[in-house]
Amino acid sequence: MTTTTTATRAATRGVLYVHSAPSALCPHVEWAVGGVLGAPVHLEWTPQPAQTGAYRAELSWTGAVGTAADVASALRGWNHLRFEITEEPTSGSEGSRYSYTPELGVFHAVTGLHGDIMIPEDRLKAAVVKAALGDVTLLHEIDKLLGKPWDDELETFRHAGDGAPVRWLHHVV
16 A cells, blocks of 8 residues: 655745846746746846846745745856845744855855844854864854855845835745
């Protein structure tokens, strides 16, 4: 006798912020995100004042835990694209935040109930050891653990997007 069990992942929600994308890349972003969410995505693209010829968009989504990781994986590595995606914690999972820039690649942080970054103990210990060996300063390593280089690079693009429209899309679960 064969028994089949279906595991369902808990539902969560989050926001995708596409901070900058050239116009030629915009439909590809929609296609990739729609592929992950299981439904067509049509973003409202607005000019990105921080970069000539670039556009920005936001999308609020609901879906299974891990959706933010799937979207980040689908979009990472694209030249001229800058984005962030967040995922809220659930009763059974921590939240997450992914940031991406072409120069720095992907930054991932686990976030708690109030949005604070939670740094695993082993990563803190490794940072202390690197600093003790004189390779880097402890402040530099902690900044990397908190995503400061990504925040520094994305800050101009974030402010340029204040007041932009947000659309909700529900993931087909």
